Amino acid sequence: MSATPAIAVRDLSFAYDGALILERVDLTVLPGEFVGLVGPNAGGKSTLLRLILGLLSPQRGQIHVFGEPPRRAARHIGYVPQFPGFPRDFPIAVEQVVAMGRLGQGPWWGWTRRDDRAAARRALAAVGAEGLAERRIGALSGGQLQRVLLARALVTEPRLLILDEPTANVDQRAEGDIFDLLAGLDPRPTILVVSHDIAFISAYVHRVACLNRTLTCHPTDALDGELVQHLYGTRLRAVAHDLPGPCPGAHRHHT
Numbered sequence: 001m002s003a004t005p006a007i008a009v010r011d012l013s014f015a016y017d018g019a020l021i022l023e024r025v026d027l028t029v030l031p032g033e034f035v036g037l038v039g040p041n042a043g044g045k046s047t048l049l050r051l052i053l054g055l056l057s058p059q060r061g062q063i064h065v066f067g068e069p070p071r072r073a074a075r076h077i078g079y080v081p082q083f084p085g086f087p088r089d090f091p092i093a094v095e096q097v098v099a100m101g102r103l104g105q106g107p108w109w110g111w112t113r114r115d116d117r118a119a120a121r122r123a124l125a126a127v128g129a130e131g132l133a134e135r136r137i138g139a140l141s142g143g144q145l146q147r148v149l150l151a152r153a154l155v156t157e158p159r160l161l162i163l164d165e166p167t168a169n170v171d172q173r174a175e176g177d178i179f180d181l182l183a184g185l186d187p188r189p190t191i192l193v194v195s196h197d198i199a200f201i202s203a204y205v206h207r208v209a210c211l212n213r214t215l216t217c218h219p220t221d222a223l224d225g226e227l228v229q230h231l232y233g234t235r236l237r238a239v240a241h242d243l244p245g246p247c248p249g250a251h252r253h254h255t
């Protein structure tokens with residue numbers, strides 16, 4: 001019997017006020033997969049993530065997360081947004097920011113403060129940032145902040161981790177550190193990560209889903225300059241990697 005997909009998107013179309021952003025998108029992500037979502041600016045990546053998170057509803061098609069509608073599956077999902085939803089100079093400690101990831105996700109009687117603190121410390125340890133717990137959020141470097149946002153997403157021990165450009169504001173070394181960390185998480189959740197850097201993420205992910213209103217999946221070793229040029233309409237850094245790993249449903253072309 002095959003496993004219930006972590007993400008199953010079927011024949012999905014979405015428009016903002018009549019402007020079509022996603023057209024007949026299909027995407028299956030199996031439990032344990034590490035999938036990159038790439039595409040040009042305004043291609044619809046963040047919109048697709050918001051639909052998978054249940055923050056938007058499609059006009060056409062279905063989405064299931066671990067077999068459930070997205071809102072019902074919210075407790076299984078950790079999310080690292082593109083822009084953190086709080087001002088950097090807000091006087092709040094790292095540990096509190098991480099514990100905020102548990103808001104609204106607890107049992108009906110709520111967690112105790114002590115449980116929140118312990119969970120926050122565990123999540124910070126998982127991303128190698130225990131030493132930052134007492135620091136003010138505004139005093140962190142870009143790379144440190146990304147680790148803390150990752151800890152906030154991991155604090156509920158999600159089965160699915162969704163990240164929207166987690167390394168957009170960090171240098172290349174910090175980018176590598178974050179992706180090494182993601183690849184080494186134990187237990188490692190299923191991961192869907194948006195990135196602009198197709199060459200870089202190809203070294204980490206099993207599969208790349210290319211989105212530009214329609215979606216096409218490729219195993220990482222099938223990516224070449226011609227394909228990327230076609231997708232972006234421009235030349236990017238070379239992309240060719242041989243990676244072992246599962247690639248179910250790969251190389252489907254949606255035209």
Ligand SMILES: Nc1ncnc2c1ncn2[C@@H]1O[C@H](COP(=O)(O)OP(=O)(O)OP(=O)(O)O)[C@@H](O)[C@H]1O
Nearest residue numbers: 016017021039040041042043044045046047048082
């Ligand atoms: N709330 C909204 N209302 C109307 N249009 C929107 C809204 N959010 C996004 N859009 C539009 O939808 C399109 C897709 O946006 P989206 O943010 O999903 O793309 P993206 O691929 O994530 O882009 P980027 O790589 O630049 O972050 C864009 O043209 C954007 O202007």
